[in-house]
Amino acid sequence: MADAALTGRIARLLFGAETATWITPIMRRAMPGALVVLGFSLTAASLGLALPMLTRQVIDAGIMAGDMPALVFWALMSFAVGLGTVGLGMVNAMLHLRASARMLVDLRGRLFRATLARDPFLPDPPLGEAMARLDGDCAEIQSFAFDTVLVAVGAVFRLTGGIVLMVALDWRMALLPLLAAPFELWFLSRARPRTTRLAQTVRQWRGNLSSQMAETVSSRATLRGLNALDQGEENFAQAQQGQLSALMQQRLWSETVGAVSQTITASLRGIILLVGGWQVIAGSWQIGTLVAFLAYAGMMSGPLRNLLGLYHAQARAKVAAQRLDGVMSAQRMDGGSPIPAGPLVIDLKDARADNALHDAVSARFAPGSKVLLDGPSGIGKSRLMAVLTRDAPLAEGSVKLNGEPVSDLRPTALTSRITHLAQRPALLRGRLRDNLVLADPDADDARLWQVLDWADLALWARGEKGLDTVLTETAANLSGGLRQRVAIARALLRPADVLIFDEAFSEIDDRACHRILTAIDRECTAVTRIFIAHSGPVRDGPFDQVITLSASLPILRNSRGDMPYQREKAREKAV
Known part of the structure; x- marks a missing residue:
């Protein structure tokens, strides 16, 4: 002393x-x-x-x-x-x-x-x-x-x-x-x-x-x-x-x-x-x-x-x-309470993220549901989802997990149960295996090949050097679509309760996208899946819930049909 x-x-x-x-x-x-x-x-x-x-x-x-x-x-x-x-x-x-x-x-x-x-x-x-x-x-x-x-x-x-x-x-x-x-x-x-x-x-x-x-x-x-x-x-x-x-x-x-x-x-x-x-x-x-x-x-x-x-x-x-x-x-302390036990229920009440342009929105995401979060670019969809992991502050309203305000929960507890997959994934220099096991260090090779198959990457990886395929700095030797698929495989490896796919399929071709989405729906039925996408097969549904953010009152509807932005993007794609 x-x-x-x-x-x-x-x-x-x-x-x-x-x-x-x-x-x-x-x-x-x-x-x-x-x-x-x-x-x-x-x-x-x-x-x-x-x-x-x-x-x-x-x-x-x-x-x-x-x-x-x-x-x-x-x-x-x-x-x-x-x-x-x-x-x-x-x-x-x-x-x-x-x-x-x-x-x-x-x-x-x-x-x-x-x-x-x-x-x-x-x-x-x-x-x-x-x-x-x-x-x-x-x-x-x-x-x-x-x-x-x-x-x-x-x-x-x-x-x-x-x-x-x-x-x-x-x-x-x-x-x-x-x-x-x-x-x-x-x-x-x-x-x-x-x-x-x-x-x-x-x-x-x-x-x-x-x-x-x-x-x-x-x-x-x-x-x-x-x-x-x-x-x-x-x-x-x-x-x-x-x-x-x-x-x-x-x-x-x-x-x-x-x-x-x-x-x-x-x-x-x-x-x-x-x-x-x-x-x-x-x-x-x-x-x-x-x-x-x-x-x-x-x-x-x-x-x-x-x-x-x-x-x-x-x-x-x-x-x-x-x-x-x-x-x-400037570092964030890992303070707060653990998430209450049980399947993860997300409640938004008159919620709007800081610097977001949409009107306040209220919704409840049931465990295992599939949700499309819709709205024009820049309105604040990603910011709203970032509130779930305390990566963005709320401007108004409340966001709760199993009845507890997100702001009272420990950041590491949130990220251990919620995976937010961004449009531009961060991949590290090293082997394919090294990038995957970041999500689960104890995963064996059989499990790694399983998620590669779900992400439509197994055939590509076998044509390279398998799990020892080398990724250069920021994975610059891979195409944008391959980088996104590696990130999707890594996200699927995590034992998360909520998966947020934030434009995570934007650079993947339609056929591969359909195969990956089918695998996700088949293998992740107990996981809440939230999709943000402006175009492509991701929007084809079906969804348990579609939420459209707008500068007027938000449209909130249980739906398995098209929404206005889906029809607009479909016309653009057809042209």
Whole structure:
């Protein structure tokens, strides 16, 4: 508990209260590895602090004293310590990489889960922007979170050790580096706001570039058809130029800040050379003491600059943290009650989804019924059905499942019993089998072939490589109709109570569509089947219920005949 409280305080100090709430567990899991790295780092720093003193002995006790045995002894000691420093440095570098990488994996995994769990009520950010946050922002905040304590403790250790050894050489000269620190701190405090602004600009341009890249690549077929590939390249080039300009400004400012620190260090070194050289000439110092003092002064400037530089690094990390806070705060929690037991009864009472254009509708879907939800494009049919899985909010009325308001039920409980199949299915790169078992990881091959047969895919799959047929990214190697049929097979694999086919047959030819619909009606009699379709065999029925959404009073009728939109689409198809 003590380490958890300490980690929480560090997280709040580095990033603020909001970020600390979700990054503290990640930092706590990374703490053991960080402590091991810190131990090796301090050991290497101790050996590094000893080297100037050994060099002093080589010069003063060996060379200047004309003592060859002493020269050999101190030279060997210096070599051994230097070799040990190199070895420890290599081991520390590998330990640091492993521990840091594990923390990055943990952090990215947490942010990835939050991205997948994003509240569907919120608009999705551009894909490139989301990728920039998962990649660049995660790396920025992880590097700062993992390295800050290491850098701070190591810098304080080397700084303290260097001051003690410099005091041992000459306490008056040891005051010089301490006098320079306030000037550098003052400058960095004045420079920090600009550092923050430039970091924000660079992050925004990085997100813009990623979005432009993802959008252009995914639209290349459309651009090629419009003979607009040059325009796509030009837009991408402009985004690259914007990011480059922002990076140049940030780098110029970083170099300026670094130049001020280096100027202070160079001035300090010059003063030590003048004063120390005068003492050597006066006989107060030996030449080895001057060399050692210069070495410690140089060693002190590094840790001091690291400590002061953390102030600016925190500004950049906070920008990344704020962007990641947006990801974490946008995730939907899986809160609510389970669905009451029993066959699923859907009740709509004066219901209209948010941003839908239809009038409020009331209906009851009995378990195992077959329903056509009709209406013109854009009126809100899909939005109304998305309310059933809490993927869209209600603007008015109520939607209940077995008597309980949908808004009070757990999202995972809803999606475990309701499958909403969209017009453009999402298929993943991999094998056909991999895409199917997403719906039921325990399904055996016999069950997979069964749903492929129902989706009129078995013959096609046997002509390929069966369940090992490879699907490329987004299944781009399949036609639109094949992609829809794979998605239908996957949906039929789920033990769902409700299947919503939302234009899910729009790209499938009529003959295959008839075969699939026949199989669904035969095999899914206990499942409530809701169809949304503007044309094609799906509309041929028969249906237990047809609901037409309109901007006037909705037409609600139990029917096995045609509805106005069916006749209209039939005429269009005949023409």
